[in-house]
Each structure stands twice: as C-alpha cells, then as structure tokens.
Amino acid sequence: MEIHYLTAHQLKDRLEKRQISCAEIVESIHLRIEEVDDRLNSYIRLEKESALSRAGKVDKLIGAGSDIEDFMGIPIAIKDNICTKNITTTCASRILENYIPIYNATVIDRLESQNYILTGKANMDEFAMGSSNENSYFGTVKNPWDTDRVPGGSSGGPAACVAAGEAVCSLGSDTGGSIRQPASLCGVVGFKPTYGMVSRYGLVAFASSLDQIGPLTRDVEDCAAMLNIICGHDRKDSTSINVEVPDYKSFLKADIKDMRIGVPKELMVEGIDREVKEAVCRIIKLVEDMGGIVEEISLPSLEYALSVYYIIAPSEASSNLSRFDGVRYGYRDVEARTLREMYRRTRAEGFGDEVKRRIMIGTYCLSAGYYDAYYEKAQRVRTLVINDFKKAFEKFDVLISPTSPTTAFKIGEKMEDPLTMYLSDICTIPVNLAGLPAISIPAGLSGSKLPIGLQIIGNVLREDNVLKVAYSLEKAIGFTGRPGL
C-alpha cells in the first residue's frame, strides 16, 4: 500500500524495524498533498519546511536509539481553530486571517512531547460553524470521494486530508458533530471524547459547554492511541475532569459478546436516507451475530435536541466571539473614524454570513426579556436530554445510530437553506448536549460509492465501551475503501 495511506501504528512498526525513515514518510505525504490538494483544499496553511526539518530531527533521534513513541515522526494535520505558537491560527475567518498565537494549545504541547510532525493547519467552517465546510473564508473543502460534494463540517479539512492521504491523522473539534459528521462523510474514524477529557485550552471557543477536541484517524487503533496522548486533566482548563486516564489501547479487543446495545428510535426515523438506514440495520445483524444484545429504546427528549442546541450554541458563541473587535489582534477596518464604527465595520467585514447569523441568534436569545423563554428553557430541556441518556445507560453499554442522516451532499445544495443544513447534525448534537463520548466509524459505501458512518455512543467516561464496540465492528465490517482520487 502507498506510504501515505498507512496508519500511524503501521508507520511506527516500520520505523521501529528501520524499514522507513521519517523523512520518507514526510516526503510521501508532501507528494500526496501536491498531487491532490489543488482539488481538495484541505489545508489553509502548509508547514512543509518545518515538517522536513522536524523529520530530520526525528530520524536523528531514532538513529541515536531513542524509543519510538506512537506519534513520533507521524505527519498530523491540526484544525485551524487549535492554537499553534508562531503559526497562524485563522479559524477559517477573515477576522483572524493573520493572527499568530503566542502560545500552544495544551493538545499541541502534548503532541510536541511525542515529536509529532505538523503537516499544516486544516481548513474548516469559519469558527467551526457549519456542516459542509462551505463557510470557510479560504474556500470550500471538497470530498475526496466525489469532489462535487462536501466533506461535511465543520472539521471538513481534517476529515478530507486523512481520507485522501494528505496526513496520517488529524485533530478536529466537535461542538455538535463537527468531528463525527465529516468523518462519516469522508469514510474515516472520528472520535469526540467525554466533555472535559481533553483540555480546551488553546481551542478557539465556539460554544464552551459543548466544544471538545478529538482525533480523526484511519482506524480505531490510531484513534485509541491518540486519545492516550490528548486526554487528561489540565489545570489551565477549569472544565477539565481530574480522573485517571486509562490506556485506551487496552480496550481494543474484538469481543462484544453479551454487550447490551441500544438503538434510539428517535435517531432512526424520517429524514434518514434509506441506504443509511439499511447500513445500520446490517450492522445490527452483525452485532447480534457476534453475540451482542440489541434492543430499540426511546429517548423522547431527543426530539428537542436540535432546537436546544441552536439556542445554547449561538448564545455562547455570541459572547465568545465578541473578543474579535479589531482592538488587540486580527483584522481591523482602518477607515473607521469612531470606536463604534470600528467595531461595526471590523466585524461586518471580518465575519462571514453564517457566523453573523449565529451571533445574532445568540444575542437575541440572551437579551433581556427573552433569556427565560430561550436560553433558560433550553438549559432545562438540556437537562432532560441528559436524564434520558442516563436512563438509557442504566440498561445499555452503548447506543448506536447513523452518524449523519445522509451521505455527502452536493456543494451548494443546502447553502440557501440553513434549517436543512442544521438537520445534518441531528444524530450527533444530542451527544454534545449530554457531554458523552461517541465515535463515527465507516459502515460501508452507498450505491453511488459514498461512505456511510455509524455512530457509537457511550456513557460519560465510558470511552472503553465505545472503543471496544468500534474496534469489534471495524474488524467485522472490514471497510478498506479508498477514495478514487
């Protein structure tokens, strides 16, 4: 197989056996980027030179007999809303087009200690707001399986580059499905950990109570290895959970005998493509064949999850994004003659339409006289969603559902209709509201050769169950498809 399609653990194996050098790995990824990125637009910024010099450093370390860490010398793409010191972090927005962070996000520090190699900053929907990666100031990302189609979003770049061999794996962020949905549409693995398991320090906030960083990889094993690196308490993030981090790789056992698996019926109803539904049904059979116990379950509050999300997320965003004002960093309209005019013009010119739409929705929801009817009520319904999941996990080890109701849709297809676009995340949003861990793994291809994703949801801090089921099903499904770029 081409080097650029190998997984991190395969590459580690070859590095250990001295069958390959880190420089060769990096060069093959660079070749692949040159070959396909004109068509995909996965990256906002490439770090070719620094990647090569890092590769040289890693090869020296290996030559000197250094232990090889899981991600040592592995080319990894970072979503452009995760701060990288001295390297632009734009959030795919004009307002941060030239913003250079003065510090590293905690996850970057952790990867640095592994001697990872940064391929570049991956494209995304502006400020992670979107489900198609069409809301990027730096242009739409194309789906490697069909470049007329979207890769999903908001982590469209991180998903596309892993699917197309432009990086071995990537880090994305997931607020309402932004890792899982593009993973599903691009045929890769995407994991959103329990809220608080990964430090948000250095992740440019969209909706603080929902955001979580997670990996996009080519298989579940790389996913578990990446969780080992990025999970764990961080004093710089007050919402980070202080618990012992297990060895996630120890859960990679192909055995789901007697595991109890629930299928929420609210996530299998209208709006789900026939082919997607059929894929999930095939997997249910597979699970039963492997000795798992599958049952349908109802979580009635999920009906309101989308509405709740589109109040809470924009509300928090409206406040989180108010710091982009042209005063201290980022874009500033220099023509403005008064303070108000500077604010107004900087933000009018700096933000794209979807971001403005959500800032306005959020500002409205938090306004005096509307707070109780919107934000306050949404928080109460959010509690109902949490309670429904709690009840479900008394009975089940994991829940499964489609990740996305459809396969990748055409570029431009939903741009004029935000509400239809918002429905793309109907299966993933409830998970963020409840802060649960969930994975999307490839479940097969549709008739038109587009990937279908399966979502596996675990209880809070039960990444173990999610990984166990994901690993078992990955082996059983045997998905080996590659986009025909």
Added chain:
Amino acid sequence: MKNEYEPVIGLETHVELYTNTKMFCGCRLSFGEEKNIYTCPVCLGHPGSLPVINKKAIEYAAKIALTLNCKIKKYTIFHRKNYFYPDMPKNYQISQYDLPLGVGGYLDVDMGSYMRRVRITRVHMEEDTGKLLHKGTTGRISESEASIVDFNRAGTPLIEIVTEPDIRSPEEAKEYMITLRNLILFLDVSDCSMEEGSLRCDANVSVRKTGEDKIGTKTEIKNLNSFKFLQKGLEYEVKRQVKVLEAGGEVIQQTRHYDSKTGTTKALRSKEEAHDYRYFPEPDLVPIYIEDKMIEDIRKTIPELPSVKAKRFEKQYSLPKYDSSFLANNKGLADYFEQCCRHYNNAKNIANWIMSDFSALLNKEKMTIKDSRVTPENLCKMLEIIDKGKINSKIAKSVFEEMFSTGGNPQKIIEDRGLEQISDEGLLEAIIEEVIKDNPGAVEQFKEGKDKAIGFLIGRVMAKTKGKANPGIVNDIITKKLS
C-alpha cells in the same frame, strides 16, 4: 435643600484585592509600571485562552463579606456580563449575577450623635478592566486622536459591595465609605486607595418627601472618586432633584457623571440607552462549593475590628472614648499604640503623642506610621525622659522632630545637642539673680501683686538657658527670692 425632602441613597463600591496574582490567570498585579507588561493570553483575551479562578481572591472576598455580616453562599457561580469597550479584553466581564458570594449583611456607621445601620445587599467577585489613555486635549475617547489601552490592570480581582438604599444624607454616604475603607484596611486585603482607584464608588440617589415610604426615581452617579467628591456630588444631585420636583417636573432615570471641576453632575445615558448586559452563566468555569469548614477557617483570619478594638482600648488602657476610637479606626496607629504600651505604662501619654505631634508630622509628610522612622521603643524612651524631668515638653517637640527625620535615639539627640533640662538649683539661682537685677520693673510689678510679672521673669530665665531650665524649679526659686 428644602427640609421636607429626604435623600435616599444606595452605594455600589468596588474594591481591588491585592492578591499575588490576577483573578483568572497567573499574572502579577501591577502598580503603575510600564504598560502591558503584566499580561498573558488569558488577561489579554486571546483566542482559545481560558480563565482559572484564583482561590486567594475568593478567600479575600469571603473575608470582606463575613466582616460585613453577610451570609456566604455555599454554592456560587460566575456569570458573563457582555458589553463592548476597548478596555475589556474579551468584551465581557466575568462577574457574578444572581448567585453572589455573600448576601444579606450590614455595616453600622457611627454618625456621632446616632448610628446608621446600612444593610449590605450583596458582595460579589469580578475582574477589573484595563485602563484607557486618550491622546488629545479633552481626554475623551470621542474627541481623541488616538487611544492607548494598558491591560496591566485587566483581570485584577475586584469585589463589588452593594448596599440597600438605607443612606439618608451625603454625610452618611461619606461616613459609610470611610468606615468601610477602615474596615477593609484592617483585613489587609486591599490598599483601598481612592486616589489610585483601588477603592471606587458609584451612588444611586433619589429624593422623597420626608415621611413617605415610596422611593422616588433614582439616578446613578459615577466618577465619585474621593470622599469629598462623594459628598459634594451627592449634595449637588440631591439639590438638583429637589429643584426638578419643586418645579413640577419629574426626575429621569439616568446615569450621570460627576464633574469635580464644576461640582455638578451631567447626564451620560438614559434608562432606554442603558446596556443590556445579556448575563449568562460563565461556561468556562465550574460552580464553587464553599464548605462550612472553609468559612470557619476564613473567619479565623479576620482580625479584631475597629469597633471591638475601640471598646477594648477604653477598658484595657483606660483611654477616653475619643482616643480609643481615633486609634482603633486606623490599623497602623492601633498596632503602633499597642507596641508602645508594651514598653511604657502611661497609655494616655502615648495616645496623646500619637494623636497630636506624631499624626501632624505624618500628615505633613503624607506617610503612614508603619513607614515612619520613629520606633515604638524610641518614642517610649522619650516619654520616660520627659517623665524624669530631663527635658520639658517644648524641648521634647524638637527632639521628636529630629527623631522623626533621622530615626535617632532620643537620649543621644539630647546629649549631642546639650538639651538636657537644667534642674541644678545652684546654677539656676545664679541666672535668676542676674534676671532680677536686669529687670527691676518686673520685680516691682510682682511685688505690687501683679502675678503676670512672674511669667515674664521665668521667660527671661528660659531665654537665657535656651529653653532648658526646669520651669517648675525656676518658678519656686523666683517666688522664694521675691517674697
């Protein structure tokens, strides 16, 4: 002001806490150094940065709340207060809203002839903003050529103390602030300097016909940045409101700015233009649970408060009430006084010196007693020397002045300058003989029964001895000689 009107005043006071680090990051607090040096991604509001609560600030705030007799909430959270201004790095301030740290307290203010109990609605925590500097002649942002932002102060821990509308006159408002300031200084959690802005105050004021229960429409007065301006600003505003009502008008609810140059208040914005702060719970922070044990531990760190201390001074040192509260209201003076009491047993003497000569010099030099070079030991030594009759009180003043400026030992100063009082009767007798001989007129007057004349003669003796003669002995000798 017409007598039938009564002011109704409530105060909102901001106090900067002097913790080692800022409210939500590890930056040092700044005291006017070079601009923007005590900053980091958190207090500059850089993308992706997150706040972490400073535990010490919570302790300090709780200390103040407990001292103001507040109940400490066992469950308290932070909110975001959203509004745009260039001195706000995030364009929201992390503050507290409906679940503040302390609620339902009071502060008793001694007005001399009566006590005013001012109820405290709430004590809450928040972060301070940066400072703006406007270039140009007017110092206003709208008319400046350019504005500079200094974020050294951004993120400094701040508490806000809100009272009920219990204050009934501008004088009471001023006394409340003075009492509050003394109290917080005692807790050693802030330097409470109105000049430096570490103690700031806004006032809500309305007027009503005396005897009415209903509270009238209020205005909020800003920029009352000294005790004097607080009183003057309120006096002006109360008069203004009464005038409006007397003319048959209505007070408009608005925010007004006090201008200390003109002594007037000017409208800033009306109720309709008021900010909608869009408060919501800060999602980057987790709730704070304060256990009983923590409250008790904090309570133990609260020192003896001025009112309690004053009562103790009265009893323990038999000081008059005035002296006791004068000393007790200033932590520095009180501590100094008690240190002196360990070396010297006439407490009233110590109090007199601290309250008069010592305080006068401190005020003149704008110093605190803590910074002064006069040690309690040296002050007490001087008092002993006076008691032994070695110097008189007039000489003592000059000795003390030297001690104040050099930090010297009184005994040594007296020896070096030859200031010791002359009590040697033989020596004095010779000088007195001379004075009697040189002043026959005065002697004559004395013999005619004019008692005043002896004062003149003593004065002459003092002049000849450069003030060192023991006035009592001189008096005795002259009387004996002339009778």
